[in-house]
Amino acid sequence: MESFAASLLNSLDIALLLFVIAVGLNIVFGVLNVINFAHGALYMLGAYFTFTIVNIWGLPYWPSLIIAPLAVAAVAIVIERVMLRYVYDRHITDSLLLTFALLLIIDDLVLMIWGPGIQVVEPPALLKGTFTVFGGRYPVYGLFVIFMGLVMVWGLWALFTKTRAGRIMRAASIDRDMAQTVGINVPMVLTGVFAFGAWIAAIGGVVAAPMRAIGPAMGDKIIIESFIVVVIGGLGSFPGTFLGAIVLGLIHGFGGRYLPDISLVLPYLGMALVLLLRPQGLMGGRGSA
Amino acid sequence: MKGSIPLVVMAAVLLALATLPYYVPYFYIFVATEVLIMGLLAGSYNLIFGYTGMLSFGHAAFFGFGAYITAMLLMHFEVPLLWAMIASMAGALVLAAIIGFFCVRLDEVYFAMLTLAFGMMVFAVALQWRSLTNGSDGISGFPLPEFGLGIDLTLADPMVYYYMVLVIVVLASAVLYLITRSPFGLMLKAISENPERVAFCGVNERRHRLIAFIIAGTFAGLSGALFAPFNRVANPDMVHWTQSAEPVLMTILGGAGYFMGPYFGAAVFVLLETWITSYTDQWMLFLGIVLALMVLFFRRGLLGTVLDRVMGR
Numbered sequence: 001m002e003s004f005a006a007s008l009l010n011s012l013d014i015a016l017l018l019f020v021i022a023v024g025l026n027i028v029f030g031v032l033n034v035i036n037f038a039h040g041a042l043y044m045l046g047a048y049f050t051f052t053i054v055n056i057w058g059l060p061y062w063p064s065l066i067i068a069p070l071a072v073a074a075v076a077i078v079i080e081r082v083m084l085r086y087v088y089d090r091h092i093t094d095s096l097l098l099t100f101a102l103l104l105i106i107d108d109l110v111l112m113i114w115g116p117g118i119q120v121v122e123p124p125a126l127l128k129g130t131f132t133v134f135g136g137r138y139p140v141y142g143l144f145v146i147f148m149g150l151v152m153v154w155g156l157w158a159l160f161t162k163t164r165a166g167r168i169m170r171a172a173s174i175d176r177d178m179a180q181t182v183g184i185n186v187p188m189v190l191t192g193v194f195a196f197g198a199w200i201a202a203i204g205g206v207v208a209a210p211m212r213a214i215g216p217a218m219g220d221k222i223i224i225e226s227f228i229v230v231v232i233g234g235l236g237s238f239p240g241t242f243l244g245a246i247v248l249g250l251i252h253g254f255g256g257r258y259l260p261d262i263s264l265v266l267p268y269l270g271m272a273l274v275l276l277l278r279p280q281g282l283m284g285g286r287g288s289a
Numbered sequence: 290m291k292g293s294i295p296l297v298v299m300a301a302v303l304l305a306l307a308t309l310p311y312y313v314p315y316f317y318i319f320v321a322t323e324v325l326i327m328g329l330l331a332g333s334y335n336l337i338f339g340y341t342g343m344l345s346f347g348h349a350a351f352f353g354f355g356a357y358i359t360a361m362l363l364m365h366f367e368v369p370l371l372w373a374m375i376a377s378m379a380g381a382l383v384l385a386a387i388i389g390f391f392c393v394r395l396d397e398v399y400f401a402m403l404t405l406a407f408g409m410m411v412f413a414v415a416l417q418w419r420s421l422t423n424g425s426d427g428i429s430g431f432p433l434p435e436f437g438l439g440i441d442l443t444l445a446d447p448m449v450y451y452y453m454v455l456v457i458v459v460l461a462s463a464v465l466y467l468i469t470r471s472p473f474g475l476m477l478k479a480i481s482e483n484p485e486r487v488a489f490c491g492v493n494e495r496r497h498r499l500i501a502f503i504i505a506g507t508f509a510g511l512s513g514a515l516f517a518p519f520n521r522v523a524n525p526d527m528v529h530w531t532q533s534a535e536p537v538l539m540t541i542l543g544g545a546g547y548f549m550g551p552y553f554g555a556a557v558f559v560l561l562e563t564w565i566t567s568y569t570d571q572w573m574l575f576l577g578i579v580l581a582l583m584v585l586f587f588r589r590g591l592l593g594t595v596l597d598r599v600m601g602r
Contacts, residue, residue: 035398035401083581083585086585087584087585092397092398093344094584094588096344096401097537097541097580097584098580098581098584098585100534100537100580101576101577101578101580101581101584102577102581103577104573104574104576104577104580105573105574105577105578105581107573108571108572108573108574108577109574111570111573112570112571112574220531224405224409224530227402227405228406231402231406235398261417262417263417264413264416264417265410265413265414265417268406268407268409268410268413269406269410271402271403271406272391272403272406272407272410275395275399275402275403275406276391276394276395276403279395279399
């Protein structure tokens with residue numbers, strides 16, 4: 001029983017971190033119609049910037065939560081302006097290949113700058129240590145991850161439903177030409193949305209930094225996980241991303257415990273089943289960013 | 290007149306490959322062997338990507354499966370290599386039939402995602418079924434017995450292995466070429482250009498796509514079977530999605546519009562990798578920049594761009 005509670009908490013922190021990363025991928029897909037293969041690399045950049053801010057510059061952890069995502073968003077603006085915007089009118093394969101090229105470039109730059117080793121960032125003093133839940137040990141930091149995830153869920157939901165910026169994004173995702181006609185500066189919105197997606201991914205990176213090993217391959221792994229989340233929940237669906245993240249979190253949290261022999265296959269099996277039975281995803285609908 | 294240019298070029302390339310060991314340093318025998326094997330992988334991939342218009346991200350599943358079958362048969366049963374290769378093709382055919390059966394139901398992004406999911410499922414099995422696949426270490430240390438059919442080849446000699454690979458890749462590619470030139474191949478081209486219209490004409494386009502998927506998977510299995518003895522190991526890396534990305538990159542590099550494009554792309558890819566990694570570690574950075582430039586400015590690929598000029602397209 002005690003490790004059931006720990007597994008559940010563990011599933012939750014995995015799920016909410018996955019949500020934060022995958023939701024940016026899904027927003028970018030919904031509005032730009034681009035599958036961003038480099039999204040995981042942007043998440044990784046967030047984690048490495050945190051490492052530099054905390055371990056190299058010697059600043060406390062908290063400022064990195066502001067600085068690193070802004071820095072990554074700035075990188076994303078350059079990427080969108082210099083490369084990505086030239087392939088919007090082409091087949092979706094082209095943007096996939098272009099962002100894959102970006103993934104290779106960012107991965108190698110990270111390797112050049114920070115080296116091949118695994119880096120560790122200490123959690124802030126406030127969040128160190130573990131506590132006991134039903135006799136099982138659970139890190140305090142995990143609670144912070146869950147808290148941050150819930151803040152993002154609430155914040156993004158409020159953004160999309162309550163604010164003008166959110167409505168503009170939804171308008172651009174449903175019909176770009178019409179949005180342009182009614183006076184929305186669509187090219188600017190597209191740049192903004194890509195930067196926004198990168199900003200969210202980088203927040204995921206900063207939050208993950210003290211919990212996950214920071215290494216040059218961390219982006220390659222998370223991007224596939226994000227694809228799974230987005231596919232299970234539904235491409236372009238915001239509530240779907242949340243549901244997909246919970247499903248994958250539970251698979252990770254409990255799969256290894258109850259089905260250790262096939263734990264690695266389970267996420268892909270879930271993804272394939274959803275694609276075959278309900279290709280639009282569990283919460284799928286079109287154009288519902 | 291212009292139509293004979295590709296034939297002349299082909300003959301020249303074949304002659305150059307057949308006489309290669311006489312004028313290049315010994316080391317390049319290894320490089321050329323890898324180019325041929327990867328060329329077959331990319332060439333098989335282009336049947337579904339360039340010809341049928343399906344972007345698959347799971348092609349390494351068949352490549353890796355073929356490699357594992359050959360490695361295991363050599364390890365445990367010491368069968369002649371020829372039979373191991375045939376078994377690899379048969380195994381890859383069955384796997385492609387199963388995966389393809391599901392995948393061709395979907396289009397575009399959904400197709401790409403489903404091939405990725407199946408490919409990674411095969412990867413997960415290769416990694417996790419330790420008793421059979423030896424986990425992340427893979428299968429290595431298998432012997433290289435005779436070729437089979439009473440043909441006496443010293444396969445451990447890289448020169449001999451190169452010529453064997455050359456003959457097999459040329460034969461397999463000739464079959465692939467004939468398929469692309471057949472009515473079936475032309476139908477695939479039509480499907481990639483306008484699937485609705487093809488379906489409207491009464492053609493079962495889903496079945497055509499499935500058959501193309503199976504053929505491509507089978508030849509990918511053959512290239513895996515050639516690669517395992519060359520690489521002396523079959524491991525999960527060969528099934529990972531990053532391996533699936535390689536034939537995609539090679540095809541884009543060479544050009545998906547011509548049959549020889551992916552082969553040319555494989556040659557450029559392997560040669561660049563060999564040269565650049567001998568000078569610097571930044572191979573991926575270089576590859577990423579080249580790929581981005583190709584997608585942005587030379588969407589028809591290196592060979593495609595050149596041939597378009599020559600042929601006046």
